[in-house]
Every structure is written in C-alpha cells, then in structure tokens.
Amino acid sequence: MNSSPQKFEDLSPTGNSGDGESLTVEQAIANLESADLGLRFYAAWWLGRFRICEAAAVTGLIKALEDEADRTPEGGYPLRRNAARALGKLGDRQAVSPLIACLDCSDFYVREAAAQSLEMLGDPICIPALSELLQVGLQGEQLISKQPDLSQPYEAILEALGALRATEYIALVKPFLEHPIELVQYAAARGMYQLTQEPVYGERLVKALAGDKLQLRRAVLADLGAIGYLPAADAIAETLAENSLKLISLKGLLEHQVNHTATNTFSAGAIKVINLMDSLL
Amino acid sequence: MNNSDLAQILIRAVEEADSSDRLLDAVQELAAAGIEESVPTLIAALGYNNPGAAVAAVDGLIAIGEVAVPSLLELIDDYNYSARAWAVRALAGIGDVRALDTLLEAAKNDFSLSVRRAAARGLGTLRWHQLPAEKVKSVQIQVVEALLLISQDPEWIVRYAAVTSLETLAIAIAVTLPDQALRITNQLQQMLDTDVDLGVRTRVKFAQQKIQPQQHQEVFALKRKLEDTEVSEIPHRGGGRR
Numbered sequence: 001m002n003s004s005p006q007k008f009e010d011l012s013p014t015g016n017s018g019d020g021e022s023l024t025v026e027q028a029i030a031n032l033e034s035a036d037l038g039l040r041f042y043a044a045w046w047l048g049r050f051r052i053c054e055a056a057a058v059t060g061l062i063k064a065l066e067d068e069a070d071r072t073p074e075g076g077y078p079l080r081r082n083a084a085r086a087l088g089k090l091g092d093r094q095a096v097s098p099l100i101a102c103l104d105c106s107d108f109y110v111r112e113a114a115a116q117s118l119e120m121l122g123d124p125i126c127i128p129a130l131s132e133l134l135q136v137g138l139q140g141e142q143l144i145s146k147q148p149d150l151s152q153p154y155e156a157i158l159e160a161l162g163a164l165r166a167t168e169y170i171a172l173v174k175p176f177l178e179h180p181i182e183l184v185q186y187a188a189a190r191g192m193y194q195l196t197q198e199p200v201y202g203e204r205l206v207k208a209l210a211g212d213k214l215q216l217r218r219a220v221l222a223d224l225g226a227i228g229y230l231p232a233a234d235a236i237a238e239t240l241a242e243n244s245l246k247l248i249s250l251k252g253l254l255e256h257q258v259n260h261t262a263t264n265t266f267s268a269g270a271i272k273v274i275n276l277m278d279s280l281l
Numbered sequence: 282m283n284n285s286d287l288a289q290i291l292i293r294a295v296e297e298a299d300s301s302d303r304l305l306d307a308v309q310e311l312a313a314a315g316i317e318e319s320v321p322t323l324i325a326a327l328g329y330n331n332p333g334a335a336v337a338a339v340d341g342l343i344a345i346g347e348v349a350v351p352s353l354l355e356l357i358d359d360y361n362y363s364a365r366a367w368a369v370r371a372l373a374g375i376g377d378v379r380a381l382d383t384l385l386e387a388a389k390n391d392f393s394l395s396v397r398r399a400a401a402r403g404l405g406t407l408r409w410h411q412l413p414a415e416k417v418k419s420v421q422i423q424v425v426e427a428l429l430l431i432s433q434d435p436e437w438i439v440r441y442a443a444v445t446s447l448e449t450l451a452i453a454i455a456v457t458l459p460d461q462a463l464r465i466t467n468q469l470q471q472m473l474d475t476d477v478d479l480g481v482r483t484r485v486k487f488a489q490q491k492i493q494p495q496q497h498q499e500v501f502a503l504k505r506k507l508e509d510t511e512v513s514e515i516p517h518r519g520g521g522r523r
C-alpha cells in the first residue's frame with residue numbers, strides 16, 4: 001500500500017481519475033495552505049485518493065484537522081472532513097491522536113470520518129474514545145430512545161469497535177442491534193460478529209440480504225465482505241444487486257479464508273468462493 | 282398455442298409490468314421460454330436498472346445462444362454502461378466468436394470497469410472451434426496479447442477476470458502454442474509476485490494450480506499417444522489435438 005506515486009502512474013493511463021486538475025505531490029501539499037479554499041479541499045482529497053504517505057503530506061493534513069477557515073452555512077468543516085478521511089488512507093499512526101481529538105468536533109461528518117479513519121489505522125488506543133461516543137445513545141445497557149437517534153455516527157463507531165476487536169465493550173455494542181435505523185442494526189451485527197465470532201450475527205446479515213430495499217442489500221454486502229462470513233457465500237451470489245458489489249463482498253470472504261489458512265493449498269471454502277466469483281464476472 | 286403467440290403474451294407482460302417485482306417475474310418467464318422472438322425484449326430488459334431482471338435476461342439470452350448474437354451486437358446500448366455490461370456478459374456467456382472484436386475493444390478501452398470485466402472474462406470462453414481451422418492460432422495469439430495487456434488494468438476486478446481467461450487459454454493452447462502458453466505462465470508468476478491485491482494474487486495461484494497439472498497431462502497424453510502409435514517421426518506442433 002506504500003509507494004504512492006507509482007500507484008498514481010498505474011491509474012493515470014486510463015485517465016479515469018475524474019475531472020479535477022492533475023496535481024504533483026508538492027503542489028498538493030502546498031495547496032493545503034492555499035488562499036483558495038477550494039484548492040485546499042481538493043488537495044486533501046487528492047492526497048488520500050493517491051495515498052501520498054510522505055511526511056509533509058501527513059503533517060499538512062493533521063494541521064488541516066484544526067482548520068477554521070472553511071465552513072459550511074450550517075457550521076460544518078469541509079476541509080477537516082476531507083483531511084480526516086485522507087489520514088485514514090495514508091496509514092500513518094501519527095494521525096491517531098489528532099483523529100481522536102476530532103471525535104469531539106461539533107461537525108457530525110468530521111466525527112464520522114475520524115471514526116472511519118481510526119478503524120483503518122487500527123490502533124486500539126482509540127477504543128475508549130469511540131466507546132464514549134457510543135454511550136451518548138445509551139442509558140446503562142439500553143438504548144435511550146426508540147426513535148431514530150442520529151446524533152452520533154453510530155454506524156462508523158460500531159464498525160470501528162468491531163474491527164478493532166474491542167471485546168471489552170460488547171455490552172455497549174449489543175443494544176444497537178435494536179436500533180430503529182436498519183443500517184445501524186447491521187453495523188451492530190457486523191461488530192458483534194467480529195467481537196464474538198458467533199454465527200447468529202452473521203446469519204442476521206444473511207437474512208437482511210433478502211430484504212426489500214436495494215440500498216440496504218448493498219450495505220449488507222459490504223458488511224459481509226468486511227467480516228468474511230463464509231456461510232453467506234451463496235446468499236451473496238444470489239441476492240438481487242449489482243454483480244460488482246457481490247464480487248467485492250465475495251472477495252472479502254476469499255481474503256478472509258486465505259488469511260486464516262496457513263497452508264499453501266486452497267480450502268474447500270476458498271474454492272467455492274472463487275467459483276462463485278468466476279460465475280459473476 | 283404456438284411459440285409465437287406465447288412469445289407475444291410474455292412480451293406484453295414485460296412491457297406492461299408496473300412494479301419491479303412484476304417486471305422481474307415477467308422477464309424470468311420470458312427468459313425461461315427461450316423463444317427467439319423474445320431477444321429484443323430481453324435485450325431491452327438489460328437497461329431497466331433492475332439487477333434481478335437483468336440477470337434473468339442474460340440467462341435467457343445465453344440459453345437462446347448463437348441466434349441472439351447479431352441482435353446483441355447490433356443493439357448494444359452505447360449510452361448506458363450498466364446495460365452494456367449485461368450485454369457483454371450475455372455475449373461472453375454465449376461464447377460466439379462473432380463477438381470477438383466487440384469483446385477485445387470493450388475489454389481494452391471501455392471506461393466502465395464492469396464492462397471491461399465482463400469482456401475480459403468473455404475472451405477466455407470463446408468457442409474456438411467456430412473459427413476456420415487455419416485462423417485459430419492467429420486469433421488465439423491476438424487474444425493472448427490483449428489479455429496480457431488487460432491483466433495490467435488499474436482495477437482489481439478486471440485483472441481478476443483477465444486471470445480467469447489467461448487460465449482457460451493457457452490450458453487450451455498448451456500444446457498448440459507452447460510459446461504463448463509460456464508467456465501466460467510467466468505473466469501469472471509476475472502477477473503473483475507483484476500484484477497489490479490479495480484477491481487477485483489468490484486467483485492467480487488458483488489458476489497456476491489448474492494450469493500446472495493440466496500441462497503435465499497434456500504432455501503425458503502426447504507421449505503416450507506417440508508410444509501407442511509408435512510413430513517414428515516427430516509430429517508437428519499440435520499434432521496431438523484437433
């Protein structure tokens with residue numbers, strides 16, 4: 001995942017990098033402090049998109065997490081959001097503490113981006129701070145409200161706690177299985193599976209693949225791919241959704257199999273997944 | 282009721298479907314009937330932005346087979362990339378060599394990764410026997426060239442699809458075009474060593490395992506054939522195959 005300039009070269013021949021201007025690494029880093037707020041915003045996105053892991057990029061983006069210049073009419077911080085998202089992709093642990101600080105930001109989307117990036121950086125030191133945000137929605141081990149509670153980015157937090165193996169907070173994750181918003185329920189199921197490895201939570205997601213709404217089925221495909229739940233393979237291949245999303249989901253299952261098999265041979269599960277993937281190409 | 286009447290009824294059901302569930306059912310029934318007249322309607326169903334209906338329509342078109350190819354080539358919707366991807370999937374599933382140029386162009390140059398993916402897959406599943414015998418090798422070399430290029434696509438899923446086709450091709454040409462087969466195995470090894478994506482590397486390894494024993498078998502079969510017939514002269518390349 002390193003050597004980012006090369007990655008950019010890999011992408012450039014097809015010219016599909018969008019309609020934005022092309023930048024050099026030096027320009028992008030310099031643009032983080034441009035007088036033009038649009039250029040700053042674009043540069044932060046660009047550094048993440050092309051995974052520019054250079055020290056100056058990381059430093060510049062961390063600084064951008066405290067930006068005060070770029071505000072939306074509602075008081076949001078667009079540059080901070082993009083900087084937080086980019087830092088997750090660059091994989092530099094220096095960003096962990098500054099991102100933890102972002103969990104207190106007044107902007108929901110900055111908190112969401114920070115939680116997602118902390119998950120990607122994988123440092124368990126952020127677990128207590130994430131669990132504090134989760135507790136906003138809880139009274140003891142019960143959800144405070146049966147009404148949809150959108151005050152915190154619960155989906156991102158639940159996913160991060162699962163991915164970070166925050167087993168000491170299972171009791172805080174579990175109540176969100178009953179959250180009125182389905183996407184939050186799925187994130188909780190995904191987290192619970194990662195924390196407990198109990199099939200009941202994987203099966204809950206499999207069941208959701210038969211749901212009515214395409215958008216929810218798409219989200220569940222991503223969840224099943226993320227947890228690599230092998231028994232979902234057939235249901236993933238058969239659900240009514242785009243093949244592209246099924247393939248990404250199955251790839252998650254395949255990689256999970258490979259990562260958890262020590263031998264050089266293919267497990268029966270891996271072969272099954274490969275055959276399903278081939279059939280969806 | 283003859284096929285034509287049935288087709289009209291089923292086609293009307295597709296046209297009059299007023300919900301995505303009804304559309305799905307109607308397309309499934311039409312596809313299952315496998316009637317040639319339904320081809321334009323099935324192709325149209327590829328563009329309804331209903332993944333279930335599109336899957337059913339692709340299956341139907343593949344079942345109808347070669348008869349559907351000219352219409353597919355003619356009616357491929359250049360303005361709707363999701364419909365185009367499904368049409369390319371149908372062509373890939375049918376495997377008719379008349380689709381060769383369309384598949385080559387789509388796999389190399391289409392801006393949509395799902396179209397490139399479907400086309401890359403289709404290049405490995407062509408029915409070579411449809412070609413005049415004297416053209417098979419030159420076309421296969423052309424396809425190998427294209428696949429070696431496509432296997433460097435920036436999108437993992439396109440590289441993955443290319444690997445599946447490199448696999449089938451390496452097996453198909455192991456005896457007839459050993460130099461080309463060697464190019465494929467070299468490229469696969471290089472991908473195993475350098476590809477950034479674990480899913481792709483895994484598929485490469487799987488392909489290598491399928492190719493390897495196959496190659497041994499081919500060589501073994503050739504040897505045995507030589508022994509059986511006790512021919513004294515060395516057969517020309519490909520002598521052991523059709």
